[in-house]
Amino acid sequence: AQKITQTQPGMFVQEKEAVTLDCTYDTSDPSYGLFWYKQPSSGEMIFLIYQGSYDQQNATEGRYSLNFQKARKSANLVISASQLGDSAMYFCAMRVRDGANNLFFGTGTRLTVIP
Amino acid sequence: ETGVTQTPRHLVMGMTNKKSLKCEQHLGHNAMYWYKQSAKKPLELMFVYNFKEQTENNSVPSRFSPECPNSSHLFLHLHTLQPEDSALYLCASSPQWRGGTGELFFGEGSRLTVL
16 A cells, blocks of 8 residues: 655745755555645645656756655655745655556645745 | 636535536546545545546445546536535546656646535
């Protein structure tokens, strides 16, 4: 069974500072993908970044980077130069290559950017 | 605009009513999903359809009845619901995960309130 854990219910960050949102996962499948999604108050889930289990380098997408530590089974999201619009819920998710196409989510972290 | 459209955006119904949620995707994806998001709980995967066939039913009560007439449309039929079923219901679609990120694309959700 797959499990995603986000231990930070809420985080605060000063505008223009960097912040790290934690995510750990557990799976026995060697082939998996890790995702981060952002959910603003409007409700839609916005895909941010992806890391494959066999990717050698950490994923980056603009101000988002994923700190992937395979041995520790962690996939932390780093947001650099925080903006007020970054205030939202952030979800870590995992998918395994079992053909079922299922995506399992953590409980989320509410990020608040302080001006 | 993610290419996944959900209607209605808001729905209020009594426990004896019968209603349906609709999801439509214009992305050419083969997999479609229903998730339930309740307050202070992680996103719960409810149903998954791959190529119109249901491949996942995550122990969902029978008062929720999914229907996938084709790869572009997904319905969630609701009947005799309970107040604890009040939640945000999110629809998503994705390509088959054979390569690349295979991320899910989400609609904006249908906020359901059961009185």
